[in-house]
Amino acid sequence: MTKNVVIAGFGGQGVMLMGQILALAATEKNLNATWLPSYGPEQRGGTANCTTVISDEEIGSPVVDTPQIAVIMNNPSMEKFEKMVEPKGTVLLNSTLITIEPKRSDVTYLRVPANELAEQSGSQKAANMVMLGVMGWLWKDTFTIEELESAMVHKVGDKRPQLVEINKKAIELGYEFAKNIV
Amino acid sequence: MTKNVVIAGFGGQGVMLMGQILALAATEKNLNATWLPSYGPEQRGGTANCTTVISDEEIGSPVVDTPQIAVIMNNPSMEKFEKMVEPKGTVLLNSTLITIEPKRSDVTYLRVPANELAEQSGSQKAANMVMLGVMGWLWKDTFTIEELESAMVHKVGDKRPQLVEINKKAIELGYEFAKNIV
Amino acid sequence: MNEGALKVVVDEELCKQCELCVSICPVHVLQISSRINSKGFHPVEIFDNDKCISCGYCAMTCPERAIAVYKPEVERA
Amino acid sequence: MNEGALKVVVDEELCKQCELCVSICPVHVLQISSRINSKGFHPVEIFDNDKCISCGYCAMTCPERAIAVYKPEVERA
Amino acid sequence: MSDRILMKGNEAVGEAAVRSGCRLYFGYPITPASEIAEYMAYRLPQVNGTFIQAESELAASNMLYGAAAAGKYAMTASSSPGISLMQEAISYMAGAEVPALIVDAMRGGPGLGDIQAAQSDYFQLTKGGGHGDYHVIVFSPYTIQEVINIMPLAFQTAFRYRNPVVVAVDGLIGQMMEAVEFNYFTDPEEIPLPDWSLSGKFRHGNKKNVNTSLELDPDKLEAINWRLQGKYHEIEEKESRYDYVGVDNPETLVVAYGTVARLTISAVKKVLGEGKSIGLFRPVTLWPFPKAALAQKAKSAKRIVVLEMSAGQLIEDVKLYVYDPTKQYEFHGHPGGTTFTPSEIEQILRG
Amino acid sequence: MSDRILMKGNEAVGEAAVRSGCRLYFGYPITPASEIAEYMAYRLPQVNGTFIQAESELAASNMLYGAAAAGKYAMTASSSPGISLMQEAISYMAGAEVPALIVDAMRGGPGLGDIQAAQSDYFQLTKGGGHGDYHVIVFSPYTIQEVINIMPLAFQTAFRYRNPVVVAVDGLIGQMMEAVEFNYFTDPEEIPLPDWSLSGKFRHGNKKNVNTSLELDPDKLEAINWRLQGKYHEIEEKESRYDYVGVDNPETLVVAYGTVARLTISAVKKVLGEGKSIGLFRPVTLWPFPKAALAQKAKSAKRIVVLEMSAGQLIEDVKLYVYDPTKQYEFHGHPGGTTFTPSEIEQILRG
Amino acid sequence: MKVVYERPKTLEKVVNHYCPGCHHGILHALIAEVLDEMNLADKAVAVAPVGCAVLAYNYLDIDWIEAPHGRAVAIATGIKLAHPDLLVFTYQGDGDAASIGLAETMYGAIRGMNVTTFMYNNAIYGMTGGQMAPTTLIGMKTTTSPYGRDPKREGYPVKMAETIALQGGTAFSARSSLYNPRAITDTKKYIRHAFELQMAKAGYTFLEVVGTCPTNWGMTPVEASEFAKNELAKFYQLGVLKDVEGSEQK
Amino acid sequence: MKVVYERPKTLEKVVNHYCPGCHHGILHALIAEVLDEMNLADKAVAVAPVGCAVLAYNYLDIDWIEAPHGRAVAIATGIKLAHPDLLVFTYQGDGDAASIGLAETMYGAIRGMNVTTFMYNNAIYGMTGGQMAPTTLIGMKTTTSPYGRDPKREGYPVKMAETIALQGGTAFSARSSLYNPRAITDTKKYIRHAFELQMAKAGYTFLEVVGTCPTNWGMTPVEASEFAKNELAKFYQLGVLKDVEGSEQK
């Protein structure tokens, strides 16, 4: 089993954290995991993306050029990453912000109104956690939503305990949303 | 025609200058010339030596390991350079200061009481010029004593005009001395 | 005097919504607009042109030099 | 009191004939000797032991620390 | 829960150093190595160690020089431009036989270049970027776990041979996270202070120790240099390390190190699965280069493919050490901070 | 009286620079290169030039960087440890394509070493002592007259290719005197200011010039690097220089450069006179290395003898460029500031 | 309407890469304004540092060079001596000018080079993500002083304007800030004075500008400006430390 | 007889390589005397510079390291932090400490490192044969200021003791000389004080010692001592510039 995902968006959208939590959840299940960040040439602001690979075998390349899943949080990333997803792969898009029309017919698109759902959870900023919830559903045979939430707590809890509840809510909203549409 | 000489002594004995004047005299006769200094590991004080090669052809190596002539100004240099002179070569030694007995039978030794002759010229310090006069005699088919003196003037005259006369005297004393003993 | 013209003109593409101008304006006539520029920022706008004293502080303070300030010509009495 | 012993003892092999000691001695009892050491220097010597006040200036000033200075013990009166 | 933790490469470098017994870090920030310093600034005070942000890489490398000459496990880390500034100190440390550890997270050059992962400093590290006939030992791990495994070995090797050691990683290894394990923790108190250490005479039998690279007598300096060459020869014999994945007598031999080797491994496995006679030779030490092993593995190969994130440096050594003009050599490079993609490598390997 | 004058090598470097049109010198004293600075301190004010004693080699090389980027013939000189300190600036200048001239009077290393002539920095100069994929052009004259002949060419080549150039001499060439001739004197006013120069917009059509080695986008940096590689390739094609003395198809080919080549020449002539089939191949440019010429000259040779004042650096390139494992390679070296003697060389050549 | 303020001609009309509210942008603009007013843009060459201002060359329409980290004054020296008629200035961070480049900066002052240095003091290494700078205040937490700067461990903040003022070749050394219109006006006045002195060959001119780094200080731009005023400018007192012309000595 | 003066135990009994009359030898001896008196020789590590004192390690019977040119204080920092109980000092020339090593020396002071620096100021580069030093006086001719040091061309002499005194981590900064017994006594007193402060962890201690270079000044040793007194010590005023303990502030 080797799974991978590319997560892309604006610097401030928390895409790096998403990827790290996925990798951490896998690690805590005793799987192998790699997380690889990539920042655009602009130092600050600009776009950023990361790649997470999880596997029960040794992981070869942490660089993935045709990801199984792309989580796309904004328009510029849509232009860059939509085309990279492997045939039959999944494009998970934040439909609150992405206005570009999907172009491919060989991939599955999941439109998630991430910002709206995040607002329901208590903070606009938790859009990434909503998407994480969706990923939790997609990777549900790897870890449970509880395990995903616990990885989130381990990652975020120490530094920002006040966010834990909001994040949990957002993850759950995402998970439920996915369950219903997939 | 290629001639070479190694000149060795204490730092303050003017051995470098001697070698340079010989090279300059040759240059002024439109010959090729190289002068190569070598300082001992001690920065100051200690021994020093130089090698002058003159030739009417292109000069290959400015480094000479078996010199035709060695001009030796003190005991430590005697120990180092006597043995290097080529068979049938000449060892020119400052007999005022050198107390070590010559050891070879395949070279010609010229004992020059350089400091004493220098004193006659007006300065103890002109011992190197006495030796230069002897070299002038040995290399008289290359340049005349006047040409040697003129090279000395070109080298020394600007910076220390007061030494010119003493040096000339010393060169002449050396030249005469050589004429008489060789 | 050209009454209607804005004394403070913001180049909205340059504005980064830092609010330094807003905080420095002595008469508090600047605010963050609801518009959004291509970098995702809400540019600043002047909401009370009349009150503006054309002091230029906002322009001087703006790190993006996104602001131009004009002063109505004084009519000869 | 050991009258005959030298108050100033020079390690002649260390001396470099710089004359700093000679110039600093307040009572002018040091001079360059006619001896020559293995480096070719004429070491300094004291020529008037009696006049020497054992001030130690020469030793303090010597860059080679070639000088040792002694002071006769004062006899109890 | 297991002992495996998810960790950033640069932080793993720091933690591995601490667990190897290193308590002295001197560094100057530079992307993509800064997190090593940041980790140490946070971690060392917890274990009674000392972190110093030096005023420059020159200062950092010379503080390191002093601390290692004092007999302690000490380190610095930087990236390409900063490593260039350390060349004088490195040459001195090699000459004076000082066992310092330097981590180089290589980035794109020349000059200021960019801040992405690269391997364009292979020559600088292996041929001596500084002056004189010297060598530093260069380890080139390809995963974070290997970084962790190599760090204690790197310190020990430095001290065994009294020679500077470089652990060469790159921005990619430094920035990525991976699940890793630490199975060692050395108490620095248990590392004996070498008798050559500058630690005050009272610590070493009241006989003075002098550490210098100066020898004004050229004959003596030549003798010192030949002795050093003898040491380098011994290191070549004993410390050349490599890894190999593939069939026994491959027709195609791929040579790559560090991040590129890692990116290549899956591709090699894939084409192996397709039945291709191929192997990946991965030098783990860049100096000493595992020459003999390479030559041996290359025997059967008709085609030798060298992959580097540079414009072609390792390829020169591969040619020199295989030394067989009848073979076909193929070079593929990415200079400037770009990386190979797995599919690009697959395509190359398929030929 | 002739125009030939007896001159010290280091002073000839200075005079040759002045006569090439150089009016800006930035240097820091170091034996055995100091007389270059001293000569310039005395000479430049006479011709309205500027001599600056920099606070360090770092500063000197960066002043040079600025002055050359301003479009002027400018130079620095140093010796091995000082050149190590310039590696960052050199990498930057290569990356930013700045035509600076650096004279390196190599001395014994590593570290402080000694102050005698050596050739142990061959790798540093030719493989890039700094970081990144770059090359500097390295001239290696073997007599003072050749120093004089090469200096104007060195400046011109730097400007033609917008690339740093090193003139590598050693303590021996620098310290010796020889009868030499100068047959040129270029008025600096006649050297056109390049349109890329940083000289104020008014001097170049009011369009701004920017000089940088930074490119944060790795794809663009890769493209820059491939363009630079193209330039290096052109330089290799056009600027590789060598000299050869000997029979046409020698059985023994000797390879040596700089001072060692000079020491070897008489010995080669001598054994040639004795009827030996021998030749001396002398690279005049160390980078670009005259590879093709060497391979051609080596065709007939059974025995290839490399002589260096180092522990063995040039020998690696010779093997790489001749690339024929059937030949016998022989290396003789003197690392640490000692020189070969003519008779030692004769003995080696006789085999 | 009369123009009170319009974007200076020499300030290129591009969106810069600085974080929102960062004072680097203000300092850039002021320099552009002075260049315009003194009509020097076509005679100016500037040296960009390694630091957040590394891309400064994209923002002023003059000749630029990007220096190795810390070596800006050495580069400026080379350029100035190549073309003594030019206005040459360096734009540097505090880490660039006062840490890795301390010797080069000091020697600008010692040598009395006719170049001008602007040192943006934001008490942090901005570009590399918030490490301690030589100017970081006692107690400040940064990524490399995570327990707060303790002088026993991390040493003391460097006062560059004072140290530079002490050197023989310094014509002008001052410290100013950008936290309000008054401070901005002073800074602009000093920039102009420094350029005038340089063109009059009076010697080295140095202006330390206390700025902000909202991003790495973890503050909003408005908070950061307040911090610059209330904390930084308290420790790093503003004013003229040396002026060969004026009497404004401290 | 009572011993007034005998060669200190820690001063190795070898002929040193310094020129006759060079004050380097006096400074060595004074350090040896203080080490003996304080009983610190077996706890001391010294850093030799590149400069005439490059072989200093042959002269004091303590642990030594030979640093790259200018980097002595950085090396000392590494040693001190490895073994904080040691006495660590650097022995440097003026070129070494104030030119190529200026940043490292300054950062000893800024960081408040508990190490001591002795900077031998002979206004020249002795070892390399008489080039200009940062401390060369205005008007002095050297091989790289052959027309006499002109500040417009060669810059201004650096006053290190003053510059070091200005830095936060400096516990002690002073300037002394060796031209007569009084000056020698003062120097020795300062050496002792610096070592005491270092062992008390008070911070960085710096002593600039105005010395001579008869060889490159082209003077006899006695003339050189006179020059040190009448010229050098006039410009480089002797005394304590900073002392965290005493009140001897200037």
Ligand SMILES: Cc1ncc(C[n+]2csc(CCOP(=O)(O)OP(=O)(O)O)c2C)c(N)n1
């Ligand atoms: C030789 C070298 N060392 C380190 C770096 C990494 N680096 C880039 S910018 C910087 C510090 C910038 O801080 P500062 O000068 O204060 O400028 P700021 O970003 O705060 O404006 C450092 C350490 C580098 N590029 N080169």
Ligand SMILES: Cc1ncc(C[n+]2csc(CCOP(=O)(O)OP(=O)(O)O)c2C)c(N)n1
């Ligand atoms: C990197 C480097 N640059 C230059 C030198 C050459 N060098 C040796 S000593 C010296 C200057 C010594 O002068 P100073 O520090 O004043 O000491 P002094 O000899 O006067 O006591 C120089 C420039 C060197 N060895 N290394």
Ligand code: SF4
């Ligand atoms: S010009 Fe002055 S009053 Fe008008 S908006 Fe700007 S700051 Fe406010």
Ligand code: SF4
């Ligand atoms: S100061 Fe400038 S950038 Fe900031 S909010 Fe105002 S107009 Fe926008």
Ligand code: SF4
């Ligand atoms: S001890 Fe004093 S009086 Fe005696 S010789 Fe020495 S300096 Fe002169």
Ligand code: SF4
């Ligand atoms: S001071 Fe010392 S070295 Fe100098 S002359 Fe006197 S005893 Fe000799």
Ligand code: SF4
């Ligand atoms: S990191 Fe700090 S200094 Fe740099 S641009 Fe952002 S706010 Fe400004």
Ligand code: SF4
């Ligand atoms: S050269 Fe000068 S400083 Fe060096 S030992 Fe000789 S006199 Fe002393």
Ligand SMILES: [Mg+2]
């Ligand atoms: Mg800063």
Ligand SMILES: [Mg+2]
């Ligand atoms: Mg000095």
